[in-house]
Amino acid sequence: MLDAVVATQPRAYAAAVYGSLARAPAAEVRRQCAGSGALGTVARFSRNETIFNEGDEARYCYRVIDGAVRLSKVMLDGRRQIVEFLMPGDLFAVDADDRYSLTAEALGNAVLTRYSRPYFQRLTEDVPELRREMTASLKRDLAAAHHHLLMLGRQSAKERLASFLLLLVTRRSGEQHERVDLPMSRQDIADYLGLTIETVCRTLADLKRLNVIATPERHYAVIRNPNALRAIASGMN
Amino acid sequence: MLDAVVATQPRAYAAAVYGSLARAPAAEVRRQCAGSGALGTVARFSRNETIFNEGDEARYCYRVIDGAVRLSKVMLDGRRQIVEFLMPGDLFAVDADDRYSLTAEALGNAVLTRYSRPYFQRLTEDVPELRREMTASLKRDLAAAHHHLLMLGRQSAKERLASFLLLLVTRRSGEQHERVDLPMSRQDIADYLGLTIETVCRTLADLKRLNVIATPERHYAVIRNPNALRAIASGMN
DNA sequence: CGGGCAGTTGATGAAAGTCAAGATATGTGG
DNA sequence: CCACATATCTTGACTTTCATCAACTGCCCG
Numbered sequence: 001m002l003d004a005v006v007a008t009q010p011r012a013y014a015a016a017v018y019g020s021l022a023r024a025p026a027a028e029v030r031r032q033c034a035g036s037g038a039l040g041t042v043a044r045f046s047r048n049e050t051i052f053n054e055g056d057e058a059r060y061c062y063r064v065i066d067g068a069v070r071l072s073k074v075m076l077d078g079r080r081q082i083v084e085f086l087m088p089g090d091l092f093a094v095d096a097d098d099r100y101s102l103t104a105e106a107l108g109n110a111v112l113t114r115y116s117r118p119y120f121q122r123l124t125e126d127v128p129e130l131r132r133e134m135t136a137s138l139k140r141d142l143a144a145a146h147h148h149l150l151m152l153g154r155q156s157a158k159e160r161l162a163s164f165l166l167l168l169v170t171r172r173s174g175e176q177h178e179r180v181d182l183p184m185s186r187q188d189i190a191d192y193l194g195l196t197i198e199t200v201c202r203t204l205a206d207l208k209r210l211n212v213i214a215t216p217e218r219h220y221a222v223i224r225n226p227n228a229l230r231a232i233a234s235g236m237n
Numbered sequence: 238m239l240d241a242v243v244a245t246q247p248r249a250y251a252a253a254v255y256g257s258l259a260r261a262p263a264a265e266v267r268r269q270c271a272g273s274g275a276l277g278t279v280a281r282f283s284r285n286e287t288i289f290n291e292g293d294e295a296r297y298c299y300r301v302i303d304g305a306v307r308l309s310k311v312m313l314d315g316r317r318q319i320v321e322f323l324m325p326g327d328l329f330a331v332d333a334d335d336r337y338s339l340t341a342e343a344l345g346n347a348v349l350t351r352y353s354r355p356y357f358q359r360l361t362e363d364v365p366e367l368r369r370e371m372t373a374s375l376k377r378d379l380a381a382a383h384h385h386l387l388m389l390g391r392q393s394a395k396e397r398l399a400s401f402l403l404l405l406v407t408r409r410s411g412e413q414h415e416r417v418d419l420p421m422s423r424q425d426i427a428d429y430l431g432l433t434i435e436t437v438c439r440t441l442a443d444l445k446r447l448n449v450i451a452t453p454e455r456h457y458a459v460i461r462n463p464n465a466l467r468a469i470a471s472g473m474n
Numbered sequence: 475c476g477g478g479c480a481g482t483t484g485a486t487g488a489a490a491g492t493c494a495a496g497a498t499a500t501g502t503g504g
Numbered sequence: 505c506c507a508c509a510t511a512t513c514t515t516g517a518c519t520t521t522c523a524t525c526a527a528c529t530g531c532c533c534g
Contacts, residue, residue, distance in 0.1 A: 073387045077472050081390040083383050095376045102383065128362070138375045139332045145382035146320050146339060150310045152389035153318040153431030157522070186481060194390030196523055201482050218481070218531085235314050394490070423513060436490055438514050455499075455513070475534100482529070491520070500511065 039123075040113035045106035054103045058096035060114045064088050067110025068183045071102045072191065082192040084144065085184060091137045094120070107183050152194045155235070160193040161203045162233035165213065165221060180221045207232075277350040282343035291340045295333035297351045301325050304347030305420045308339045309428065319429040321381060322421060328374045331357075344420050389431045392472070394440045397430045399470035402450065402458060417458045444469075 040063070045051055051062070054073060062069075069086040083102055086092055093100060096117070124131045151160050168180045182189070190197045204221075207213045212229050214222045223229055231237060279302070282288055288299070291310060299306075306323040320339055323329055330337060333354070361368045388397050405417045419426070427434045441458075444450045449466050451459045460466055468474060 073383060075387070075391060075472055079391040079472070081387040083386055095379050097376070101380050125365070131368075135372065135375070138372070138379060139334070142332050142375060142379050142382060143338050145379060145386065146310060149320055149382065149385055149389060150312070150318040152386060153428075154312060154316040191390075197481080198483085198524080199522060202522095205482080235312055235316070433491055434513080435492080435515085439490090442514080477534090478532090480529100480531080482527105484527080485525085487522105487524075489520105489522085491518105493516105493518080495514105495516080497514070498512080500509100502507100502509080504505100504507085 039119070040115045043112045043114045045110045045112065047106060047108050049106045051104035051106060051112070052093070052100050054100055056100050058093065058098060058100045058117055061091065061093040061096065061117055061120050062104075062115070063113045064090045064092070065111040065113055068107040069104055069110060069112075070107055070184065070188060070192075071104050073102060080191045081194065082188060083148075084141065085188075085192070091134065094134050094137055095141070107188070157193075157195055157199050157203045158206060158237070159233055159235060160195065161189075161200065161207065162212075162229050164189065164193060165223065166229060166233050169223065169226075178222050178224075180223060182219050182221060186218075277352050280349045280351045282347045282349065284343060284345050286343045288341035288343060288349070289330070289337050291337055293337050295330065295335060295337050295354055298328065298330040298333065298354055298357050299341070299352070300350045301327045301329070302348040302350055305344040306341055306347060306349075307344055307421065307425060308341050310339060317428045318431065319425060320385075321378065322425075322429070328371065331371050331374060332378070344425070394430075394432055394436050395443060395474070396470055396472060397432065398426075398437065398440045398444060399449075399466050401426065401430060402460065403466060403470050406460065406463075415459050415461075417460060419456050419458060423455075 042065070043051075043062075045067075051069065052058075052060075064086050066088055068088075069090075069092065070082050071084045071086065071092060072080050072082045074080045084092075085107070092104065093102075095101065124134050151163050155163065165180055168182070184192075186197050186200050189195075190200045193200065195203075204213070204215060207229075208215065210228070212223070212225045212232065214224055216222060277300070280288075280299075282304075288306065289295075289297075301323050303325055305325075306327075306329065307319050308321045308323065308329060309317050309319045311317045321329075322344070329341065330339075332338065361371050388400050392400065402417055405419070421429075423434050423437050427437045430437065432440075441450070441452060444466075445452065447465070449460070449462045449469065451461055453459060
């Protein structure tokens with residue numbers, strides 16, 4: 001059984017999981033997870049469906065197989081901060097203790113694998129590979145949060161948008177791509193960047209005017225000038 | 238030798254180290270370190286001294302024995318975001334991979350224990366107790382970062398200051414204390430909260446005017462009205 | 475074809491930043 | 505131990521950035 005677990009640990013992840021935000025493409029993940037068998041069960045969620053709420057008893061942890069998930073914190077008066085967008089291959093809720101510390105919702109239709117927590121926890125004790133993957137996942141999330149803190153605490157709206165687009169590019173693969181998918185709404189982007197939806201729109205418009213990016217459709221962007229974008233993101237403007 | 242190190246961990250800290258950012262009580266720290274053998278060495282740093290810089294080769298990880306440490310990220314043009322303030326009992330740099338992802342500096346004079354990373358890493362493989370402590374430390378840091386993100390992304394200056402004071406109170410012990418030590422400078426507070434030093438001063442003045450806090454001296458505050466402070470922190474104002 | 479939601483753009487206001495001056499600590503040499 | 509020099513902190517006047525409020529567009533789906 002342990003071998004089964006370990007086998008679900010796709011070899012490609014070794015590479016995919018490497019690098020601060022690198023992820024494996026969905027097709028690959030699907031193939032790799034095909035053998036997970038008894039350990040995890042598949043769960044499907046539709047657009048904007050809640051997977052769990054902050055404060056709920058933490059019964060499972062998850063892996064994204066297909067689609068995307070947002071993790072967020074919400075204040076009593078409804079103000080929301082999105083903490084992370086999760087892509088195929090990403091583990092989440094492994095940091096939960098008794099209760100979930102964040103809310104998880106599907107961005108679009110999403111397919112997840114769900115592991116019962118007590119089981120998962122025992123496995124992390126017994127299976128060094130899984131344990132290492134969990135630790136790696138925690139470290140990556142922590143590094144991402146630290147970068148995110150710098151963005152929210154010290155960057156202007158334009159710098160935040162530039163950094164955000166670069167994060168999405170980077171996470172597709174190691175190299176630069178022209179096309180960046182934006183599976184989340186403008187409101188989600190605003191809530192990730194600590195801005196309002198209006199400021200997100202206006203700032204994207206600015207970047208278009210500067211010929212740094214283009215948005216032929218709402219749910220993807222094209223990076224016309226990666227160097228300029230990097231320059232803006234790092235404050236050289 | 239280890240016992241000697243551990244003995245320098247003042248008993249008074251036992252209480253100091255507990256809270257939302259719950260830390261192992263000193264007694265426990267002592268016990269856990271007892272098995273680490275010749276592994277840790279003591280290192281002393283003076284006010285504002287650099288312990289390591291972001292990007293340096295990660296040769297050690299650390300535990301604060303006495304004093305306090307700040308972890309930060311700095312942009313090319315000097316903008317700084319403080320990510321965490323560390324207190325006695327706290328582990329840090331356990332998340333580092335090849336290079337440190339943050340800069341660490343002593344707030345005042347500080348005493349640390351330093352563990353060589355390869356050795357520490359092997360120990361985390363072999364010693365379940367230490368491994369669990371490391372995982373717990375990562376989870377705590379992640380939860381703290383997520384809360385911090387909400388503060389920076391969605392709270393006003395006044396709310397951030399109130400939350401900050403409450404964080405410092407909470408971490409001293411489970412219950413509320415009147416007195417809150419502020420071992421860091423106003424600039425450090427500003428860089429933690431994503432504000433300017435002037436805004437920190439003015440906002441503290443506001444809170445004083447509201448009789449929520451008092452600052453008899455610059456390096457500590459007295460919470461006159463904890464309920465009001467909590468109300469402000471959670472946006473009820 | 476039309477209702478509704480997501481996104482965009484414009485006009486205005488408020489919160490926090492910047493620049494500048496003054497006050498209070500802090501630390502050092504005489 | 506005092507006096508002066510330097511740091512840090514505080515407060516004030518003004519500016520900038522982003523939020524708010526409001527109107528309008530276009531796209532998606534029945």
